[in-house]
Amino acid sequence: MTALLLLTVLLPLGLLPLAALARSGYSWRLGLVLMPLPGLLLALAYEGPFSLSLPYLLTGALWGLDDLRRLLLLAAATLWLAAGLYAAGYLKRRRRRFYLLWALTLTGNLGLMVSLDLASFYSFFALMTFAAYGLVIHDQTSRALFAGKVYLVMALLGEMLLLAGLLLAAQRAGGMMLAELAPAVAAGDGGGIIFLLLLLGFGVKAGLPLLHFWLPLAHPVAPTPASAVLSGAMIKAGLLGWVLLLPLGLPGQEWLGQGLVLAGAVGALGGALLGLMQREPKTILAYSSISQMGLMTLLVGAAVAAPGEAAVMVPVIGLYALHHGLAKGALFLATGLARPAHRGGQALWWGLVALPGLSLAGLPLTSGAVAKLAMKSVLVPDLPGVGLAALLPALMSAGALATTLVVMRFLWCLQGDTKSGRHSPWMLAGWGGLTLVSLVLFWWLPWRATAELPPMTFGETGLRHAWSLLWPIMVGLLLTLVLLLIRSGRTARAAPARADNGRE
Numbered sequence: 001m002t003a004l005l006l007l008t009v010l011l012p013l014g015l016l017p018l019a020a021l022a023r024s025g026y027s028w029r030l031g032l033v034l035m036p037l038p039g040l041l042l043a044l045a046y047e048g049p050f051s052l053s054l055p056y057l058l059t060g061a062l063w064g065l066d067d068l069r070r071l072l073l074l075a076a077a078t079l080w081l082a083a084g085l086y087a088a089g090y091l092k093r094r095r096r097r098f099y100l101l102w103a104l105t106l107t108g109n110l111g112l113m114v115s116l117d118l119a120s121f122y123s124f125f126a127l128m129t130f131a132a133y134g135l136v137i138h139d140q141t142s143r144a145l146f147a148g149k150v151y152l153v154m155a156l157l158g159e160m161l162l163l164a165g166l167l168l169a170a171q172r173a174g175g176m177m178l179a180e181l182a183p184a185v186a187a188g189d190g191g192g193i194i195f196l197l198l199l200l201g202f203g204v205k206a207g208l209p210l211l212h213f214w215l216p217l218a219h220p221v222a223p224t225p226a227s228a229v230l231s232g233a234m235i236k237a238g239l240l241g242w243v244l245l246l247p248l249g250l251p252g253q254e255w256l257g258q259g260l261v262l263a264g265a266v267g268a269l270g271g272a273l274l275g276l277m278q279r280e281p282k283t284i285l286a287y288s289s290i291s292q293m294g295l296m297t298l299l300v301g302a303a304v305a306a307p308g309e310a311a312v313m314v315p316v317i318g319l320y321a322l323h324h325g326l327a328k329g330a331l332f333l334a335t336g337l338a339r340p341a342h343r344g345g346q347a348l349w350w351g352l353v354a355l356p357g358l359s360l361a362g363l364p365l366t367s368g369a370v371a372k373l374a375m376k377s378v379l380v381p382d383l384p385g386v387g388l389a390a391l392l393p394a395l396m397s398a399g400a401l402a403t404t405l406v407v408m409r410f411l412w413c414l415q416g417d418t419k420s421g422r423h424s425p426w427m428l429a430g431w432g433g434l435t436l437v438s439l440v441l442f443w444w445l446p447w448r449a450t451a452e453l454p455p456m457t458f459g460e461t462g463l464r465h466a467w468s469l470l471w472p473i474m475v476g477l478l479l480t481l482v483l484l485l486i487r488s489g490r491t492a493r494a495a496p497a498r499a500d501n502g503r504e
Contacts, residue, residue, distance in 0.1 A: 016100065068315070139223065271287050
């Protein structure tokens with residue numbers, strides 16, 4: 001385990017020299033595939049919390065893994081591996097620069113997930129943030145450069161807020177271990193200021209409402225494999241920061257938790273509504289990520305507002321992050337593929353694209369159903385200390401309906417996207433493998449990692465649970481059908497009018 005932990009951080013850096021060999025064919029492709037493997041093996045081999053002390057690194061580093069970090073590391077490493085395979089067939093130019101920035105961003109993303117001390121965590125967080133700027137502007141178009149400017153401004157704002165919050169928390173805690181900082185934030189005297197600094201600093205990365213502007217600009221212009229990790233893995237860094245450093249399970253800042261619940265509700269519904277207004281598939285997915293992060297924000301806020309329930313909410317947050325990272329990554333990778341020419345292949349292709357999307361809405365027997373039922377089991381109407389508790393079931397159903405409509409909008413715009421779709425065996429392996437993992441992984445792993453959660457059953461109460469998940473999706477599909485019929489009717493009426501105008 002110690003060797004895998006060290007390789008998780010050091011192997012991507014050790015493979016950086018392969019960037020100089022980017023023209024040698026399989027050497028750089030091999031590097032893209034190897035970089036996340038130690039992190040994935042570490043998450044799969046995990047048997048319980050452990051740590052590794054590195055006293056001569058920085059101010060005395062401590063790296064390790066626990067249940068929550070394990071789930072996030074599993075999602076991130078799997079996504080980086082699939083996106084790396086995809087990138088091996090996707091890249092046609094600027095390979096050296098992409099490889100270099102990819103390795104640095106990956107190091108920061110996986111490194112912060114195994115960091116237990118403040119210095120390591122912030123160093124990796126900053127490395128990920130600023131290296132990702134190069135991925136955003138990779139294509140060097142005017143649109144990409146503008147998105148990069150917005151990303152950089154928001155990143156700098158987030159880093160300033162975050163660094164101020166971390167330093168204040170460390171001063172109050174009198175230590176540099178992350179586990180020591182949350183009690184300092186919970187303390188009433190001045191803790192609210194630290195809470196807000198950390199909330200906003202991490203909120204830039206997590207797509208918090210009013211801090212989300214970079215997301216729908218950066219995701220569409222980045223290369224497709226970079227878009228997948230930006231949305232599926234990197235925004236989870238903000239979520240992890242919240243869970244580790246905000247006072248979940250500690251009394252003192254319950255009123256701020258209430259505000260975070262409200263912000264999460266606004267993000268969940270507002271992100272979906274804005275996504276319905278978009279035309280570009282990757283932009284739609286970016287707003288969908290804002291919506292899904294809103295649900296996770298709501299969970300974090302509820303854990304702050306109801307400290308007694310935090311112990312069961314934190315595993316659900318990790319579970320939902322795992323589900324979203326894999327499903328959303330598969331959707332992003334699908335945007336760069338060409339559709340099969342024959343009808344049978346097209347039907348299979350569209351089915352494989354739609355399944356991860358409908359999983360986000362909670363389609364029964366998918367990973368989304370597991371995550372949604374876990375969320376429903378903790379966000380109950382009588383949740384103490386949460387003012388919106390009575391509305392939570394309706395909010396989750398509305399979110400599932402909105403997500404279904406967003407997925408249908410995405411599929412419609414993807415079908416009409418006339419951009420040249422490229423694919424290779426590498427791209428197909430990355431997309432197909434991630435799609436398969438997103439559909440089957442949950443039936444093997446999560447309940448073992450989060451044993452305190454109620455299992456998803458289809459026994460006596462199973463049908464009721466299945467119906468609560470299914471009816472918002474059915475309503476969304478019905479609304480989509482009605483809108484398509486209305487659209488086809490208007491098109492049919494407009495055709496004779498155009499013909500008459502032509503004859504005149």
